[in-house]
Structure formats: structure tokens, C-alpha cells
Amino acid sequence: MARAREADAIAVLIAAQRGDPAAQSALFSAHRDDVARQIQRMTGDASIVDDLVQEVFISAFSALPGFRRDARLDTWLYRITVNKVRNWWDAKRRRLRREDRVATSPSEPVATPEDQATTTEHLGRLYAALGELPDKYREAFTARAIDNLSLQEASERLGVPVSTVSYRTRKAEERLCTLLGLDPEEAR
Template sequence: MTTRAAVRDVESAAVLAAAQDGDRAAQAAIFEAYKERVARQVFRMTGDASSVDDLVQEVFISAFSALGRFRGDAQLGTWLYTIAANRVRNWWDSQRRRRRREDIASSHAAGDVVATPEADFEATQQRERLYRALGELPDKLRESFVARAIEGMNLHEASAALGVPISTVSYRTRRAEQLLCAALGIPWRDE
């Protein structure tokens, strides 16, 4: 688990510099401190458990390769959030991944392999529906919606994580909700 102490330790300049130079121990310390957080983020953004390992690995490899560009203006966690969001954008762009999702969804929908209790199965179906619709949203709308609605960030947190003003987060989240409701056949009320 990520602990405050662990995060403080790995954000020291010495650890970051060592990791940038390819020091295995320093990289391992950063990975261990942030891996759960990045995995949760990636999972919330994609809804696909089978892709989490690959994406987490890509996020950290990209981060270690680009550590020289990390200025320390933001926290390392925020910087990793941005890298993960970019990797997830690529993931959504990948037609191959989408097709895999279609396979999974269609086999679940027809009850081909159902090894979960009824309630779990229903929740899985609901998640599948939501993520299918999320996959059709523009990246920026999807990211705002996921940060606010699924990751549970408040407006300030989402604004910092996404690097956009609060009003933009608010607008994008509402617009995403409108489009999701339309895609899912759910009534939408603009209050």
C-alpha cells in the first residue's frame, strides 16, 4: 500500500536522480510506493482488469524514461497520473483492445461463462455497459467524468489531477454525463 512516509521518501531529489540514472533500487522504491495508486487509476479509467498489468508497467517505464523532465512543480503522484491518463488514451484508441472488450462482453451477455453470483454478474454487466459508452466519449470528457464520478475526486482534486480549471472539469463532467445518458438510453435532466 502507498503510505505517506513511503511517498515522502521516494520524492526526495536523491531517489529521483538515482531512478533517472537507472538505479534499480530507487526505481523499485518509486514503483512500490505508487503501484497500487496507478493500478487503481488505470482500472477505473479502463474498466478492464486484464489490461492493468500491462498499462501499469508501461506507465512506470515511461515515467522512469522521462524523469529528467519532472521538474517537481507538481507532486510525483500527479505527474504519474498524467502519464497514466496518456497511456490510457492510447489504450482506448487501440481497436484491438476494443475488439477484445466486445468478445468479453458478448460472451458474458449470453451467459457463456458465468462463475459469479447473480448480484456480481449484474454489477459486471452494468460496468460493461458504462465502459462501452465511456469508450465512445472524447478523451477529455471521459477523463473528467472518470476522475469525478468513478474515482470520486472533488472538483479541486480533479482540476489538479487533470491540469484544467475547475469550471472546465465541471463542464466536461456534465457534458460527459449528457452524452453517456444519450448513449445508454437513460433520461437526462439538465438542472
């Protein structure tokens, strides 16, 4: 039964590589939700998920004829997703810098302690701080802390040794604590 499903999946992949629209649609349907969840976890911004999913699959289908199947398709799509999210973070940082340069009004009023207690604001602060991290630290932290992947799973997804994932995750935690004004010892 499992071999039959695997054979069907390979047949669909081969057809999609040849440009078969039905096979590409089947691949999209099979992987869309996973890609969307990954984007949501990495950005924290539900409003851009659909756009980035579309970008991921446009890139994937453009590169699909060259996919050699030496990696799993979901791992390959994960890497494309990570790259699209990186591009999104970079563009967001550039846009915010431009907006800061042209802004003429004073900064936003400081939120009250009651406002800061809301989950939405905490998540907003976390994702803003995540956006300040270098890509390699943000990706390791997201894989371990948000996706709850084991060190081994994160290592496979990110294509780096387990020790590198561990180091990058630890560094990301330290920087996030600094950016969020938390004591790293109390945050543990």
C-alpha cells in the same frame, strides 16, 4: 518526521533520475498500486491493468531524467497513466472496428432482461459507453464520478480550470445517458 520522509522521497527521486535501479524499484513499489487502481477505474478491465502499469512505468522511467519536480510525482504519473489509458482506448476502438469489418457471423443474440440486470453487464455497458466519449469528457467524468475527486482535486489532476472540469463532467453525463438510453432527468 514529515520533513525527513519528504527529504528521503526527494533523495530516492534524484537517485532514480540518475538511473539507480534500487531507487527506481522503490518508486515503482511506492506508486504501483495507485497507478493500477487508476487504470482499473478508467478502463473497467482488470485483465489489462498489469500491462498498462508496466507501460506507464517504462514511460516514466524513460522520461524521469527530465522530470523537473515543478509538479508532484504522483500528479506527473497520473498524467502518464491517463495518456496510456487514452492510447489503450484508441487501440481498442480501432481493433473493434477492424473486427466488425471482418465479422461474417450475425451479431450476438440480445440478452434477456434477467441477463441485463447483472452488475457485470451494467459495468460493461458503462465502460463501453465511456469508450465512446471524447478523451477530455471521459477523463473529467472518471475523476469526478468514479474516483470521487472534488472539483478542485480533479482540476489539479487534469490541469484545467474547475469550471472546465464541471462543464466536461456535465457533458459526459449527458452523452453517457444518451449512449445508455437513459433519461438524463431520471438519472439525476
